[in-house]
Amino acid sequence: KGWNKEVTETVGLPLLAGITEFFAGDYGKAVETLTPVMPDVQRLIQGSWAQKDIFQQIHLHSCIRSGTPGDLAIAREILDQKLVNRKIKNHTPLNERFIKKMLTVHETQG
Secondary structure, eight states: OOHHHHHIIIIIHHHHHHHHHHHTTOHHHHHHHHTTTHHHHHHHSOSOHHHHHHHHHHHHHHHHHHOOHHHHHHHHHHHHHHHHHHTOSSOOHHHHHHHHHHHHHHHHHO
């Protein structure tokens, strides 16, 4: 009962499942599991932005490695949201590499 139970049930368990799916190589399933809980990760889980960004990085990598057009679109949304959140106009070099990788994957599938 209380805050800890709520966070564990609504975010912790799905986050653990999604991370497990990611490391098992089931990237599409990881995206399916992580996408609905990611907004709550920043809001409910305690820790620094950098600590919580690890979960977002796993989500992003899952989207890219899955490679489906829908998951690549989610990855692009994640990267674009980083621009808005950080109030910057250009992506960081790391995010630029992610975008190039996504475009390469998309071009080979299309």
